[in-house]
Structure formats: C-alpha cells, structure tokens
Amino acid sequence: MKKFNEKLSGRVFFILALSSISMLALITVFIISRGVPLIANVGLKNFFGMTWAPSRGLFGITPMIIGSVSVTLGAAIIGIPIGLCCSIFLAEFAPVRMREIFRPAIQLLAGIPSVVYGFWGLLFVVPFIRNYLGGAGLSILAGSIILGIMILPTIISISEASILAIPKQYLYKEGALALGLTQLQTIRFVLLPAAKSGIVSAVILGIGRAIGETMAVIMVLGNSVALPTSVLDPVRTLTTNIGIEMGYAKDEHQQALFATGIVLFIIIMILNSTAQYLTRRKR
Amino acid sequence: MAGQHKISVRDMNVWFSDKQVIHSLNIDIPSNEIISVLGPANSGITTLLRSLNRLSDLNPAMRVEGEILLDGNNIRDVSVTELRRKVGMVFDVPTPLPISIFDNIAYGPRLSGTKNMKNLTGIVEQSLREAALWDDVKDRLYTPAMSLSGGQQQRLCIARVLALKPEVILLDRPCSGLDPLSTAKIEESLKNLKAQFTIIIAPHNVQQASRVSDHIAFMLMGHLVEHGTAEKILTNPKDQRTNDYLTGRFG
Amino acid sequence: MMKGSSRVTENIIKTLIWAAALSVLTVLVVIIAYILIRGLPVISWQFLTEIPRNMGRSGGISSTIVGTLMVTLVAIVIATPFGIGTAFYLAEYTRRDSMVTRVIRFSAESLAGIPSIVYGLFGFIFFVKYLGMGWSVLSGGLTLAIMILPTIIRTSEEAILAVPNLYREVSYSLGGTKWQTIVKTVLPSAIRGIANGVILSVGRCVAETAAVVLTAGSALRMTTSLTSPTRTMAVHFYILASEAISFENAYGTAALLIILIFLINVVANTLINRFIAKGR
Numbered sequence: 001m002k003k004f005n006e007k008l009s010g011r012v013f014f015i016l017a018l019s020s021i022s023m024l025a026l027i028t029v030f031i032i033s034r035g036v037p038l039i040a041n042v043g044l045k046n047f048f049g050m051t052w053a054p055s056r057g058l059f060g061i062t063p064m065i066i067g068s069v070s071v072t073l074g075a076a077i078i079g080i081p082i083g084l085c086c087s088i089f090l091a092e093f094a095p096v097r098m099r100e101i102f103r104p105a106i107q108l109l110a111g112i113p114s115v116v117y118g119f120w121g122l123l124f125v126v127p128f129i130r131n132y133l134g135g136a137g138l139s140i141l142a143g144s145i146i147l148g149i150m151i152l153p154t155i156i157s158i159s160e161a162s163i164l165a166i167p168k169q170y171l172y173k174e175g176a177l178a179l180g181l182t183q184l185q186t187i188r189f190v191l192l193p194a195a196k197s198g199i200v201s202a203v204i205l206g207i208g209r210a211i212g213e214t215m216a217v218i219m220v221l222g223n224s225v226a227l228p229t230s231v232l233d234p235v236r237t238l239t240t241n242i243g244i245e246m247g248y249a250k251d252e253h254q255q256a257l258f259a260t261g262i263v264l265f266i267i268i269m270i271l272n273s274t275a276q277y278l279t280r281r282k283r
Numbered sequence: 284m285a286g287q288h289k290i291s292v293r294d295m296n297v298w299f300s301d302k303q304v305i306h307s308l309n310i311d312i313p314s315n316e317i318i319s320v321l322g323p324a325n326s327g328i329t330t331l332l333r334s335l336n337r338l339s340d341l342n343p344a345m346r347v348e349g350e351i352l353l354d355g356n357n358i359r360d361v362s363v364t365e366l367r368r369k370v371g372m373v374f375d376v377p378t379p380l381p382i383s384i385f386d387n388i389a390y391g392p393r394l395s396g397t398k399n400m401k402n403l404t405g406i407v408e409q410s411l412r413e414a415a416l417w418d419d420v421k422d423r424l425y426t427p428a429m430s431l432s433g434g435q436q437q438r439l440c441i442a443r444v445l446a447l448k449p450e451v452i453l454l455d456r457p458c459s460g461l462d463p464l465s466t467a468k469i470e471e472s473l474k475n476l477k478a479q480f481t482i483i484i485a486p487h488n489v490q491q492a493s494r495v496s497d498h499i500a501f502m503l504m505g506h507l508v509e510h511g512t513a514e515k516i517l518t519n520p521k522d523q524r525t526n527d528y529l530t531g532r533f534g
Numbered sequence: 535m536m537k538g539s540s541r542v543t544e545n546i547i548k549t550l551i552w553a554a555a556l557s558v559l560t561v562l563v564v565i566i567a568y569i570l571i572r573g574l575p576v577i578s579w580q581f582l583t584e585i586p587r588n589m590g591r592s593g594g595i596s597s598t599i600v601g602t603l604m605v606t607l608v609a610i611v612i613a614t615p616f617g618i619g620t621a622f623y624l625a626e627y628t629r630r631d632s633m634v635t636r637v638i639r640f641s642a643e644s645l646a647g648i649p650s651i652v653y654g655l656f657g658f659i660f661f662v663k664y665l666g667m668g669w670s671v672l673s674g675g676l677t678l679a680i681m682i683l684p685t686i687i688r689t690s691e692e693a694i695l696a697v698p699n700l701y702r703e704v705s706y707s708l709g710g711t712k713w714q715t716i717v718k719t720v721l722p723s724a725i726r727g728i729a730n731g732v733i734l735s736v737g738r739c740v741a742e743t744a745a746v747v748l749t750a751g752s753a754l755r756m757t758t759s760l761t762s763p764t765r766t767m768a769v770h771f772y773i774l775a776s777e778a779i780s781f782e783n784a785y786g787t788a789a790l791l792i793i794l795i796f797l798i799n800v801v802a803n804t805l806i807n808r809f810i811a812k813g814r
Binding site: 005006009010012013014015016017019020021023024026027030031034081082085086088089090093094098101102104105106107108109111112113114115116117118119120122123124149152156182184205208211212213214215218219239242243246247257258261264265268269271272273275276 | 540544550551554555557558559561562564565566568569615616617619620622623624626627637638640641647648650651652653654655656658659660664680687711713716734737740741742743744747748771772775776784788792795796798799803
C-alpha cells in the first residue's frame with residue numbers, strides 16, 4: 001500500500017499539474033477556432049474596418065480598439081500615479097497603524113465585484129460629469145475614472161512588494177549615508193530605480209486588468225460604436241462589445257464576437273508575457 | 284569483522300557539485316559506545332553524519348562514493364526508510380514539528396504503521412523517560428511542542444529518535460544553542476543511552492567531547508586525521524594538527 | 535537639488551503622497567458607504583428568503599443566493615484539488631528553475647491575466663455548446679474553476695515553499711517517505727496558507743459576473759440540479775441595475791455582496807495572520 005502511494009503520488013500530482021496548464025491551450029484553441037473562420041471569411045480589411053454593423057455584414061472593430069485604448073489610457077493616467085504614490089506611502093511613510101488599515105482596505109477594493117463599481121459609477125460619477133462637465137456623462141472619462149480606481153489594488157500590491165524587496169541596508173547605505181540624501185531624494189534616486197522592473201510589471205498588469213474589464217465599464221461608457229471625438233463622448237471597448245452582444249448574437253455575428261475575443265486575448269498575452277519576462281529577469 | 288563494528292566506512296569520497304568535501308575516509312565505529320567526531324567548521328562532519336543515514340540523498344548536488352556498511356550490509360542495499368529508522372538523527376537546532384509533544388514522538392512509529400493508541404502511548408512515555416523529559420511534560424503531552432524551552436525541545440528531538448527504536452543515533456552539534464544546564468542534561472541522558480545504542484556525536488567543543496566520548500575522531504578539511512580512544516586522542520595525539528586543535532591553536 | 539526651495543518642494547511632494555493615499559481610502563469608504571446606506575435597509579428576512587417576483591421588481595433574492603452558492607461550490611470543489619496538486623508538483627517534485635516548472639508557471643500566470651469575459655466566451659463555446667451542458671450550474675462552476683485555478687496554485691505554492699525545509703528533513707530522518715512527508719508534515723504546515731487562497735477564490739466566484747452570465751445563464755427560478763440554469767447574485771444585480779428593473783433591490787443585492795466579500799476577506803486574513811504567528 002505504501003509503495004503504491006509512493007509511486008502513484010508523483011504521477012497524480014503531475015497529471016493534476018498537466019491538466020491545470022492544459023486549460024490555457026484549451027482556451028486558446030477554442031477561442032481561436034471559433035473566431036478565425038470569420039476573419040478568414042470577411043477579410044482583414046473588413047475586420048479591422050471602421051464600421052461595426054453585423055446585420056449588414058460589417059465587422060469593423062477599429063472603433064472598439066480605439067475605445068479600449070482610450071479608456072485604458074485614461075485609467076492609466078489616473079491610476080498609475082495614485083497607485084505608485086500609495087505604494088511609496090505604504091512602504092516608506094505610513095505609520096504602522098495606517099498600514100494595518102490600508103492593506104485590508106486595498107484587499108477589499110480588489111474584492112468588490114466589478115458590477116458594483118459600474119453601478120456606483122453610473123449613479124455617482126456619470127451624473128457628476130453630466131452636471132459639471134457636460135455631455136451625456138456616459139463617457140470615456142467616466143470609464144477611465146472607474147477603471148483607474150479598479151486597477152489600484154493591482155498596481156499598489158505589486159509595486160509595494162517590489163519596493164519592500166529592496167534590502168533596507170542598501171537604501172540606507174546608498175542614499176542617506178553615502179550621499180547625504182533626504183528621504184525623498186533617496187526614494188527618487190535609489191529606491192525607485194532599484195524597484196523599477198517590479199513597478200513596470202505592476203503597471204503592465206494594471207493596464208492588462210483595465211483592458212480586460214467588462215462589467216464595470218459596460219455601465220458607464222455609453223457603448224456607442226461611433227468614433228469618439230472627446231473624452232466626454234461615449235465609446236465601446238472590445239470587452240463591452242462581447243458583453244453586450246453575446247446575449248443574442250447568432251452565427252457570423254457570434255463568430256465576430258469570438259474574433260473580438262481573439263484580439264483581446266492576444267493583447268493580454270503580450271502584456272502578460274512582458275510582465276512575466278520583466279519579473280523573471282529581475283530574479 | 285562485521286560483527287565487531289556497528290558501522291564501517293570504506294573509501295568514502297563526497298562531492299558537493301564539483302567540490303570534494305570528504306576525501307577517502309575510512310573508519311570503523313564500534314557498537315554501544317559514544318564516538319565524537321571533532322573538528323573545526325566545514326571539516327565535512329555534518330556531511331559524514333548525513334551520509335550515514337542517506338539524508339545526503341535529499342540534496343541533488345551531493346554525490347557520495349564508497350561503501351558504508353551497517354552490521355556488514357551496504358546501506359545502499361536496504362530500503363532508505365528502514366535505514367533511517369535504524370540510524371536516527373538529531374539536528375543542530377531543535378526541530379520540533381508544529382504539532383503536539385505526543386504527536387512529535389509518535390510521528391516515527393506512526394509512519395511505520397503503529398496505529399494502536401495503547402502501544403503508541405507506551406512508546407511515547409518510554410522514549411520521553413529515556414530522554415529525561417517525561418517529568419517535564421507528562422502533564423501537557425497534547426500542547427504544542429513549540430511551547431517547550433530550547434533545551435526541552437532538543438530532548439524532545441532525542442526522544443523522537445528513540446521512539447524509532449533505532450540502533451544508531453547521530454547527533455549533529457545537538458547542544459550548540461543551549462545553556463550549560465540543558466547541555467548537562469542531554470549529555471547525562473546520552474551516557475545512559477549508550478548501553479542500548481551506538482551514538483555518533485559531533486560535539487560543539489572539545490570539552491563536550493572529553494565529557495561524553497569513548498572514542499574520538501578528528502576531521503580537518505574533509506580528511507579524517509586520526510581516531511582512537513578518547514583518552515589517547517585527548518592526552519597523546521599522534522598528529523600535530525590534532526594537537527594544535529585540542530590546544531586551541533585554531534578552529 | 536539641494537537649493538533653498540528644495541525643502542518646500544519636498545514638503546509639497548510628501549503632502550501629495552499622503553493625499554493620494556488618503557484619497558484612495560476615501561474612495562473606498564465612499565463606494566462602500568454609498569451602497570450600504572441605500573442597500574442595508576432593503577435587506578430583510580423576506581428579501582433573503584423569498585424568490586424574486588416580477589423579474590426581480592419585487593420579492594427577494596433567495597434563488598440567486600442559492601445559485602451563487604452552487605456555482606461557487608462546484609468551482610471550489612473542482613479547482614481546489616487541481617490547484618493544490620499543481621502547487622505540490624511545482625514545489626515538491628520539480629527543481630525551481632527546470633523547464634517543466636517554467637512552463638507550468640508561465641501557463642498559470644497567463645491564465646491569471648486572461649479577462650473574465652474571455653473565460654465566459656470559452657465556457658460558452660466549450661461547456662455550454664461543445665460539451666452540450668447548456669447554461670447550467672455545472673457550466674458556470676467549471677468555467678469559474680478554471681478562472682480561480684491560478685489563484686489557488688499561486689497561494690498554495692507560496693504556502694508550501696514557506697514550510698521550513700528542516701520539517702521535511704526531520705520527517706525523512708524519522709523514516710518518512712516522500713508521500714508521508716508531504717501528507718503528514720508539509721500539508722498540515724501549509725494548510726492555513728492554502729485555505730487562505732481557497733477562501734479568496736470563493737470571493738472571486740461570488741463577485742464574478744461576465745464569465746457566469748455567459749455560462750450559467752440568468753434563469754430566475756430556484757435551481758434544482760447541477761444541470762439547470764441559474765442566476766447568481768452578481769448577475770442578478772447587474773440585470774436589475776443595467777436594465778433599470780429595480781434600483782432598490784439592486785442596492786440590496788449589492789450591499790449583501792459587499793458584506794459577503796468583507797466577511798470572506800476577514801476570514802482569509804485571520805487565517806493568514808494566525809499562520810504567520812504560528813510560524814514564528
């Protein structure tokens with residue numbers, strides 16, 4: 001019995017690991033096999049065209065790509081500086097009590113369902129924009145604000161970890177003692193450069209999170225397929241395109257949504273691989 | 284030949300990656316005595332001890348060559364779990380597992396299939412008595428072993444090895460972090476145990492070696508310099524390097 | 535950089551850093567307060583125990599609570615053994631820098647980054663259509679299982695690697711085999727860390743919408759089996775809010791979701807804190 005367990009256990013663990021990772025392959029194969037035929041049928045010119053009108057056989061996703069990029073850019077502009085400040089605050093400035101409040105708070109921020117963010121955005125952020133900045137309120141700006149908040153936990157936790165991974169002695173010796181730097185100068189000239197690759201991968205993963213988010217932005221973006229001209233215009237992203245139309249799409253239309261999924265998948269894989277490469281190189 | 288010696292090591296060479304850490308070592312270890320393997324840090328003593336119960340197998344970078352005979356049988360020819368039960372080991376830091384005192388002692392017997400609670404209780408009590416820990420812990424066998432003092436933890440580790448009913452006990456600097464009182468208690472129990480076991484100890488200093496050993500072996504940089512009865516080594520070493528070490532010139 | 539004005543600049547930047555940190559806390563408090571103030575009064579015994587009526591305009595949310603529990607249960611039951619098994623394989627059976635480890639870790643981290651809507655697409659085409667399971671608790675649960683797999687793998691692996699190597703050596707030196715060492719020493723020592731990961735995954739399942747709505751469906755009636763469609767609380771909340779069916783009940787559902795997530799985090803943190811305290 002014991003010998004049996006011994007031989008079996010290694011194999012069982014191996015099989016479990018193999019099946020876990022084969023999921024990635026399975027997902028890739030099924031999404032691609034469902035989406036690629038459409039791209040092949042209608043051609044790249046149509047697929048990357050400017051008009052999305054499935055009923056007329058037009059599957060141009062360029063407006064959605066522009067939508068995803070603009071909302072993500074907005075989220076990055078809002079989320080990255082605040083997130084970085086927070087991680088510096090946590091690692092260097094925060095009193096112990098403050099830290100004890102902050103960490104679970106960030107965890108809670110990460111745990112709140114994305115639909116709740118969207119709902120809050122719809123009832124709080126959207127009217128605010130409508131009343132004070134004009135437009136319908138449902139806009140790139142609203143989406144950027146919501147996503148900017150939602151990517152904070154990712155950015156804060158990963159960059160804080162990479163800041164904390166720097167040996168304290170190194171900071172002390174290189175900064176304060178050797179060069180006579182102030183605390184902020186130490187942060188700028190010693191700490192941030194040392195934590196650079198971790199921070200960059202935090203930012204990349206945060207951006208990945210923003211591009212991939214669906215339910216929060218579906219409620220605040222207005223979801224128009226027209227090209228936006230300002231941050232106050234409504235827009236549709238790659239994810240919300242799938243989220244809105246999957247419920248009723250049939251045949252070619254459904255395939256087109258899978259094709260949209262392929263584009264999303266490729267963007268995310270590129271971002272992830274870059275982030276993984278950066279963290280691995282650091283080790 | 285095989286009957287006289289508990290353990291015989293023949294032409295042992297050990298490499299760690301491509302660095303040789305033990306050089307053609309030969310030694311016979313008699314039964315029912317305490318032998319101290321003495322020497323400065325990095326002499327290969329820990330490596331020697333860990334090779335005797337094949338804990339060295341756990342390190343993929345370590346390569347052991349030569350023959351090690353236990354009662355005349357090559358230790359490569361018996362099952363490794365059986366070998367490790369016969370040749371128990373106490374580490375240089377107290378290593379209670381994060382479970383109760385009772386479960387720590389019962390760990391080994393349970394692995395080899397002793398399930399009966401009455402038998403286990405008997406083994407636990409006997410082992411704790413032999414390690415002179417019974418009176419300290421008999422009222423709190425089910426409290427975490429981590430709650431014991433350092434000295435008590437190390438005696439717990441000795442009791443845990445005794446519960447295996449081993450033939451040989453290896454102790455790798457077992458008193459290195461302990462106070463003199465705890466050290467004295469452990470040395471006392473070792474002397475009581477040698478009637479039943481063969482004990483190989485890496486003492487943490489010459490004084491300890493002189494207090495507990497029947498035999499002493501002196502190792503330096505992976506070489507066995509000399510070995511003999513404790514009296515002979517301590518009073519009249521053959522080799523100048525042994526003399527230098529014993530008189531505190533280095534190490 | 536050491537001029538007279540640098541003191542002023544230094545203070546301004548410090549203030550900005552503090553302001554950023556406090557504003558994040560403020561936003562969190564505002565969101566939670568906003569939902570709870572409006573949602574808590576809605577929650578009552580009837581709200582929790584009655585079936586939604588009139589598309590959710592009236593009645594309670596009991597069937598969506600059951601739906602959430604069932605989908606989550608399926609996901610956890612399936613993902614936990616695979617996740618923990620993979621973690622043990624990574625931590626105990628492979629060398630840290632071997633090719634196998636790198637492939638597994640790359641896949642796990644890639645899975646972690648895939649957006650939930652893509653999981654939804656996959657679950658729809660694979661479980662719902664290809665395997666013919668239809669919109670069902672099973673399809674939803676299995677899709678979520680794949681989604682939470684990387685979380686369980688990562689947290690379990692970290693917990694296993696945090697077990698001191700000495701424990702393993704002790705177990706081996708007492709005549710333990712590898713299997714015995716894993717089951718009797720490593721697993722008990724890592725169990726709190728592993729449980730922490732599993733509980734956090736429960737939170738992700740409860741909160742997920744995009745992947746579930748495409749795979750478990752949005753049927754409002756009480757689920758009776760693993761093969762029937764269901765609606766989870768998050769999906770229900772989304773439909774109530776986005777289709778403006780009942781903001782009141784939407785607030786109630788959202789408040790309940792937030793309370794659940796909060797409790798899950800508290801439990802997970804208690805586990806991990808005790809875990810750290812015990813390790814010392």
